[in-house]
Amino acid sequence: MTGRTADVAIIGGGVHGCSIAWHLASEGVKTVLFERDYLSSGASGRSAAGIRRQFGTTVNCRLSIYNMEKFPVLQDELGYGADLEYDPSGYLWIAYSETQLRQLKKNVQLQNSLGIDSRILTPEEIREVAPHLDTEGMLGASWNEKDGHINPHTLTFAYGDAARRKGAEILTETEVTGLKMVNGKIRGVKTSRGEWEVGAVVCAAGPWSVDVARWVGLDVPITPERHQLLVTEPVERMKHPMTLCLDDGSYWKQCPNGTFLLGWGNPEEKKDTSYESSWQFLEEVSKRVLAKMPILQGVRVVRQWTGPYDITPDQQAIVGGTPVEGFYIDCGWSGHGLQFAPSVGRIMSEIVTGKHPFIDVSMFRYSRFEEGDLFFEPACI
Ligand SMILES: Cc1cc2nc3c(=O)[nH]c(=O)nc-3n(C[C@H](O)[C@H](O)[C@H](O)COP(=O)(O)OP(=O)(O)OC[C@H]3O[C@@H](n4cnc5c(N)ncnc54)[C@H](O)[C@@H]3O)c2cc1C
Numbered sequence: 001m002t003g004r005t006a007d008v009a010i011i012g013g014g015v016h017g018c019s020i021a022w023h024l025a026s027e028g029v030k031t032v033l034f035e036r037d038y039l040s041s042g043a044s045g046r047s048a049a050g051i052r053r054q055f056g057t058t059v060n061c062r063l064s065i066y067n068m069e070k071f072p073v074l075q076d077e078l079g080y081g082a083d084l085e086y087d088p089s090g091y092l093w094i095a096y097s098e099t100q101l102r103q104l105k106k107n108v109q110l111q112n113s114l115g116i117d118s119r120i121l122t123p124e125e126i127r128e129v130a131p132h133l134d135t136e137g138m139l140g141a142s143w144n145e146k147d148g149h150i151n152p153h154t155l156t157f158a159y160g161d162a163a164r165r166k167g168a169e170i171l172t173e174t175e176v177t178g179l180k181m182v183n184g185k186i187r188g189v190k191t192s193r194g195e196w197e198v199g200a201v202v203c204a205a206g207p208w209s210v211d212v213a214r215w216v217g218l219d220v221p222i223t224p225e226r227h228q229l230l231v232t233e234p235v236e237r238m239k240h241p242m243t244l245c246l247d248d249g250s251y252w253k254q255c256p257n258g259t260f261l262l263g264w265g266n267p268e269e270k271k272d273t274s275y276e277s278s279w280q281f282l283e284e285v286s287k288r289v290l291a292k293m294p295i296l297q298g299v300r301v302v303r304q305w306t307g308p309y310d311i312t313p314d315q316q317a318i319v320g321g322t323p324v325e326g327f328y329i330d331c332g333w334s335g336h337g338l339q340f341a342p343s344v345g346r347i348m349s350e351i352v353t354g355k356h357p358f359i360d361v362s363m364f365r366y367s368r369f370e371e372g373d374l375f376f377e378p379a380c381i
Contacts, residue, residue: 018159019345025166046307090241091147186326234258
């Protein structure tokens with residue numbers, strides 16, 4: 001050992017790692033975070049950055065209520081200079097099939113029972129909230145006008161910066177290459193810049209958590225999946241919310257700077273963490289979105305990119321302790337994790353410091369896969 005010590009080491013400088021670092025450092029815990037590239041270089045900075053309360057399982061709805069209360073005040077709370085671009089311009093899940101509409105109604109019923117004011121819209125009502133949408137063939141939609149957008153980069157940097165000011169060490173371009181165990185307990189972290197003696201490790205390494213967990217003999221059931229997005233040139237701000245179509249996997253929104261972000265979850269997408277983009281994506285996403293938003297015809301595409309989803313068998317996260325003493329995980333967010341950074345950063349800090357989590361997340365436990373106790377999140381794309 002080189003004499004460098006911390007109570008807790010966090011692996012991964014995405015939005016989750018940075019939020020956990022801020023929460024721990026705010027509690028006076030000596031914290032170090034290792035990111036092998038730059039903060040937000042993984043899924044966080046590649047995300048569509050939609051934020052919402054419209055989920056289909058109780059725990060995600062409860063967590064999302066907290067997240068959505070935090071976003072409007074987070075920039076002040078974290079004392080960050082740049083704009084987090086919080087933009088509550090609404091979130092619309094459209095349905096072309098009875099099956100999807102039935103699921104949306106079930107989701108809304110659950111949301112309403114938990115105090116979330118989402119509602120089901122008829123095609124006529126859809127045109128009121130999204131006048132540029134061609135509603136032909138649409139049966140209905142679920143809608144919440146307070147859901148919306150946040151900037152994924154500034155959100156991550158804001159947490160990282162605030163964590164530093166609270167005394168956390170945030171080490172970028174520092175890869176964790178192994179973990180040190182003594183008598184079955186976590187004792188140290190090996191990195192590309194030397195070793196650290198630590199009391200606990202939080203793995204927030206997205207799909208790469210599989211490799212990290214293997215070092216301590218754990219098998220984390222995550223399948224990486226490539227997901228692509230494109231961004232257009234900016235156009236005049238129009239009345240249009242984030243729109244998702246579960247029937248064909250497409251989604252799109254206008255960002256506060258006027259650009260449109262278009263995504264499509266291709267079921268045939270590569271199951272890996274490569275950052276390659278494809279011509280096929282450009283064609284397929286344009287076809288799907290233009291059919292519903294003809295006003296975007298002729299708007300030029302500026303660039304496209306790829307990011308990894310970390311998919312679990314029930315598309316729910318894995319959060320909490322593990323059978324290895326001192327080894328905690330927060331990963332497996334299956335494509336909807338950016339928005340959970342406020343609540344889950346706090347919860348991970350509570351779990352690691354031996355407190356009772358302010359929202360029960362025991363259903364996210366690592367052991368549920370072995371126990372066969374899966375619970376599926378229906379509201380994800
Ligand atoms: C195309 C796309 C669209 C999305 N849209 C949304 C959306 O609209 N809303 C939403 O909420 N979520 C969305 N998501 C999901 C969201 O981006 C992720 O769930 C979230 O960002 C996960 O954050 P994280 O901090 O857990 O992981 P990441 O941001 O992936 O961070 C993990 C970090 O760990 C680092 N790392 C890995 N191994 C090591 C190591 N050995 N040593 C050091 N560092 C290491 C990586 O470099 C990486 O930076 C989307 C994702 C994609 C790809």
